[in-house]
Amino acid sequence: MTAVQRVRLLLADDEHLIRGAMAALLALEDDLLVVAEAASGPEALAMARAHAPDVAVLDLQMPGADGVKVATSLRAELPACRVLIVTSHGRPGHLKRALGAGVRGFVPKTVSAQKLAEIIRTVHAGNRYVDPELAADAIAAGDSPLTEREAEVLELAAEGAPVAEIAERAALSQGTVRNYLSSAASKLGAENRHTAARLARERGWV
Template sequence: MTIRLAIADDQALVRGALRALLSAEPDLDVVAECGRGDEVVGMVVGSRPDVCLLDIEMPGLDGITVAEQLAESCPECRVLVVTTFGRPGYLRRAMDAGVAGFIVKDTPASELAQAVRTVHGGGRVIDPELAAESLVEGHNPLTEREQEILRLAEDGSSITVIADRLSLSTGTVRNHVSSAIGKTHSANRAEAARNARELGWL
């Protein structure tokens, strides 16, 4: 039986390489591809692949949010995250979003093809080094509000600007920032945002 695949990655060269590698397998057929996160659900609905290979950082919508949408709208399509960003926080968030597999892009072609078959067969595939690292790092300790504030802090926005954007008092924002700084073991909000991003918590 041929396994139908869709590929979502914002880098055309990566999409082309994945398509070439997977299409060389006799039982795999790439039926659709796109380069934006906000195009994935429409692509999957239109092409009905068995497995969708999904990057995390894409324009329009991030891959983890897309995975959540696919779990609701196209539960029959299994999701395999194939990303450059092998961060423990991303792995945990992706698993919570319902993905069936999570591997990094430097995975050998034969292992990638086998990962697709495993996921299609109902199994799970997780990069072993990343899984071990994820166990060490633990769950994302940041609340949704703290994550929201740190995302706004990434561009250097002041407490006042962040408070205005979120319709919160400056005191409330300061409390959330202080908590996030402590949880990320950082010196200030900019460092907290950077550390949280590197851990895949944002």
């Protein structure tokens, strides 16, 4: 055995092709060992419980529960397991959410496999790694200027629901809902709530 103790990995991604390919590439590194794979959030949790990996490499968007939710659960159940999030669409807000959930690494899928392997080692060693590009975006986007209610209402508005429905779902009066939407839109520099919702989503604020 070339390495006395290999880093045991859990790989979670709903795209079989990608997961399998990542596994194949990481298998080339002789200090890494993929011990489990999962195709959904809940499955990832179950596999983690069963195999107690050193590092969990999670896709951000998965059916069931997204990577950050899985990370939150893992933090509670397996504090020794480091979490590394891999994503296609890096929204600034996701990064903050992920770091808040105790994630140790956050990288886009545009990295090469070698780089990924290095990052896995970094994370396993207890250090953090955040893709510089994504970090810059997150800093540029800054903090959400939205209050809690504004964000809540905006989220309900994102699917195009009419104000009446939003009001009901949020247990607010329609007037209040409109106020929140209005102030949120002006804070975001949008002309109406729909563009506001889109902007907020893009920046990961909802």
